[in-house]
Amino acid sequence: AQSVAQPEDQVNVAEGNPLTVKCTYSVSGNPYLFWYVQYPNRGLQFLLKYITGDNLVKGSYGFEAEFNKSQTSFHLKKPSALVSDSALYFCAVRDMGGNNRLAFGKGNQVVVIP
Amino acid sequence: DGGITQSPKYLFRKEGQNVTLSCEQNLNHDAMYWYRQDPGQGLRLIYYSQIVNDFQKGDIAEGYSVSREKKESFPLTVTSAQKNPTAFYLCASSAGTAWGNQPQHFGDGTRLSIL
Numbered sequence: 001a002q003s004v005a006q007p008e009d010q011v012n013v014a015e016g017n018p019l020t021v022k023c024t025y026s027v028s029g030n031p032y033l034f035w036y037v038q039y040p041n042r043g044l045q046f047l048l049k050y051i052t053g054d055n056l057v058k059g060s061y062g063f064e065a066e067f068n069k070s071q072t073s074f075h076l077k078k079p080s081a082l083v084s085d086s087a088l089y090f091c092a093v094r095d096m097g098g099n100n101r102l103a104f105g106k107g108n109q110v111v112v113i114p
Numbered sequence: 115d116g117g118i119t120q121s122p123k124y125l126f127r128k129e130g131q132n133v134t135l136s137c138e139q140n141l142n143h144d145a146m147y148w149y150r151q152d153p154g155q156g157l158r159l160i161y162y163s164q165i166v167n168d169f170q171k172g173d174i175a176e177g178y179s180v181s182r183e184k185k186e187s188f189p190l191t192v193t194s195a196q197k198n199p200t201a202f203y204l205c206a207s208s209a210g211t212a213w214g215n216q217p218q219h220f221g222d223g224t225r226l227s228i229l
Binding site: 009034041042044045046049090095100105106107 | 147204206221
């Protein structure tokens with residue numbers, strides 16, 4: 001079965017520093033990968049996705065993610081973190097059964113320190 | 115604005131009571147989903163529907179029921195058989211495709227607690 005792992009529970013970063021949130025995946029076949037962000041007591045907001053093509057994907061709010069097939073990773077990055085980026089971040093991978101299901105990671109809490 | 119509306123935002127359940135969470139979307143999406151979110155566990159799929167009048171169990175369907183009589187509506191009933199219903203419930207929708215390459219769009223959730 002497909003799955004994603006987000007190895008760090010919390011990521012602390014100083015404002016203005018680069019932000020990286022890690023995600024590794026396990027699928028059979030080609031992965032479809034997604035990143036979402038969740039603010040307190042809100043739903044998830046879509047940031048970006050990788051389906052095919054360029055390994056570097058650009059998304060909303062200045063975020064980007066790099067797909068690395070050999071390392072089965074899809075890390076989320078932002079060159080300069082803002083305090084407002086403090087939130088819960090989820091990585092997800094498509095179910096390969098073709099029924100539009102997603103498997104989500106446990107989430108990473110990002111704390112940007114002013 | 116197009117989007118997904120979940121109601122109520124907060125809900126309290128008494129012992130032995132069934133409660134229904136509402137989810138409505140005006141995005142014209144074919145597929146809809148219900149997730150349960152518990153701290154530190156990510157999102158777990160309860161039920162999903164790829165088309166009107168059809169739905170499938172997810173990973174944790176026991177104690178829950180759904181219906182999909184209209185394209186825009188996908189209500190979730192938490193039955194008395196669900197012994198630990200306290201959680202944050204999220205509804206989502208997506209443009210259904212055979213390739214699963216469309217993102218899911220989420221509502222702002224319903225927080226269910228036991229009285």
